Amino acid sequence: MLRMTDYIKKSLEKNSHMDRHFHRRIVIWNITNDCNLSCEHCYSSSGKKEKDEMITPEHVLSTVKSLKKADVNAVILSGGEPLMSPYLFDIAKILKEAGFATHLSSNGTMINENNIAAIKSLFNYVGISIDGSEKTHDGFRKKEGAYKASIKSLRMLTDNGINAGLRTSLTSYNYRDLGFIFKLAEKERVKKIYISHLVYSGRGSGIFEINKSVHKKLSLYIAGKAFSYVKNGIPISIVTGNNEPDAILLLAMFKRFYPEFYENMHNKILNWGGNQSGNRIINIDYSGFVKPDPFFKYSGGNIKKGDFFEIINKDELFSKLRQTPRKLKGRCEQCNYLRICNGGSRARAYAVYGDYFQEDPACFM
Numbered sequence: 001m002l003r004m005t006d007y008i009k010k011s012l013e014k015n016s017h018m019d020r021h022f023h024r025r026i027v028i029w030n031i032t033n034d035c036n037l038s039c040e041h042c043y044s045s046s047g048k049k050e051k052d053e054m055i056t057p058e059h060v061l062s063t064v065k066s067l068k069k070a071d072v073n074a075v076i077l078s079g080g081e082p083l084m085s086p087y088l089f090d091i092a093k094i095l096k097e098a099g100f101a102t103h104l105s106s107n108g109t110m111i112n113e114n115n116i117a118a119i120k121s122l123f124n125y126v127g128i129s130i131d132g133s134e135k136t137h138d139g140f141r142k143k144e145g146a147y148k149a150s151i152k153s154l155r156m157l158t159d160n161g162i163n164a165g166l167r168t169s170l171t172s173y174n175y176r177d178l179g180f181i182f183k184l185a186e187k188e189r190v191k192k193i194y195i196s197h198l199v200y201s202g203r204g205s206g207i208f209e210i211n212k213s214v215h216k217k218l219s220l221y222i223a224g225k226a227f228s229y230v231k232n233g234i235p236i237s238i239v240t241g242n243n244e245p246d247a248i249l250l251l252a253m254f255k256r257f258y259p260e261f262y263e264n265m266h267n268k269i270l271n272w273g274g275n276q277s278g279n280r281i282i283n284i285d286y287s288g289f290v291k292p293d294p295f296f297k298y299s300g301g302n303i304k305k306g307d308f309f310e311i312i313n314k315d316e317l318f319s320k321l322r323q324t325p326r327k328l329k330g331r332c333e334q335c336n337y338l339r340i341c342n343g344g345s346r347a348r349a350y351a352v353y354g355d356y357f358q359e360d361p362a363c364f365m
């Protein structure tokens, strides 16, 4: 993920460095596949309970030590809809008491007066998924009233002093609503907008792909917003995910606006390292399988049978993903930008070519 506004701000400071927070290892843990919605683009095809699909507090307790050993700093609890899990708060408590930063990733329809105090005490940050305007959102979520419920939750979070932000997956269905998302974030005074580019996985497979020239324009628009927020002191962090070539555009724009600080930005982006699946980003799914990111079909092992630290360090695919530079094929192999983006999404490469080391088929560069 690329924290655009943070990188711009830091690069404009002389002798600045990105603190540890920017290079921390994050686990995205899908603790359940159960969901009260059935969204068109869901990467995990959530909605129905499957056998063996729940993570229990016992699974988390037995994994905490290994997460620490692997230098994991933050855990994002996701789903399905994590609030569908009867264990969510017990799991968050274990993680919080063990010293992890805890994030909740929710569709926002189940946050209410009964659980807001627990959310406040157990989570450092809550991301609410909003796809666009009410019409777009409810159409995508296939549920009338879903937008209103999510906005109500968002306000409840911010009114209670909880760090909250918007999460949007960019697809051919909703990209025209991107401007709406930024206006909404400003109006609702959220701390962060996280924009995830489409990865072909689950119900999001291929069907919502945006053509490359439009995709590039959208990324330029997002980067432009990041510069404008920094310039105008708008305190919203803009972060993009699953499309590391965004950094190439950000860097080029930065050079145009602030040539005197370019080297600073360039070094910081090289240290950031592009796509981090299997390295600083790791996924554990609702059955306990450990994957390089939530969009991978491949798993290196299961925390119910093996040790997290051992799995990520001994598995061959994980090791190959951590190679710098990655040994990639196709356009990525000779590309001058490889040191910046690290080859983009490997899960997208697999979805199209059946090979995790082929080129990223969505790259617009």
Ligand code: SF4
Pocket: 245, 331, 332, 333, 335, 336, 337, 338, 341, 342, 343, 344, 359, 360, 363, 364, 365
């Ligand atoms: S072709 Fe590959 S290496 Fe080059 S910018 Fe695109 S994703 Fe990155």
